[in-house]
Amino acid sequence: RTPLTVIAGYGESMRDGVLQPTPDRMEIIYQEIEGLQNLVTDLRMLTQVDANELPLHNQMVAVTDMLERAAAPFRHQAEKQTVTLVVAGDGNLPDISLDEARMMQVYGNLLSNALRYTPPGGQILLTAAKRDQSVVLSVIDNGSGIEEEELAYIFDRFHRADKSRHAESGETGLGLAIVKALVEAQGGMVQARSRPGEGMTIEMVFPI
Secondary structure, X not given: OHHHHHHHHHHHHHHOOOOOOOHHHHHXXXXXXXXXXXXXXXXXXXXXXHXXXXXXOOEEEOHHHHHHXXXXXXXXXXXXXOOEEEEEEOOOOOOEEEOHHHHHHHHHHHXXXXXXXXXXXXXXXXXXXXXXXXXXXXXXXXXXXXXXXXXXXXXXXXXXXXXXXXXXXXXXXXXXXXXXXXXXXXXXXXXXXXXXXXXXXXEEEEEO
């Protein structure tokens, strides 16, 4: 409701002549509309997953190559924050069946989160390893971490472990819910490990 309140407030003030429609004010309105559009897109995706109607295009994927492609769009931001972004995949891993476009969404959410909470000089690690008859994909950071009691809820929709920081960044609380939904839709499972001050590990397990 906050974006709607902002849009309505500016709209009414401009209509009544209290504020002039300057480029800066129009940009604020546009940003709020863009945020609402993103929210609607996310909610629609989750609804499709719930109804088992999300289109998936699985193919055999070389895991380490996929990790490199997932990391590439975030390297510049990581450098700006002086955060080291490392890909450490086992080159001997078997290919696994995934929808790579959906996995780019998954990694986009996970890396955005990791960069938000990893301090300057920190590190984010993307790993892949074989475990029994599965491939385990992990995103590991050494950022602020969260309390253990929060771990059971971080994949819930609209849950915010740090409400003040999410409010400041404009996050909706849907990012990790989307990660869970997309991983499970592809036959995988996801879990998190963390301690305050020791960072976060998100682990995704897919069958070979």
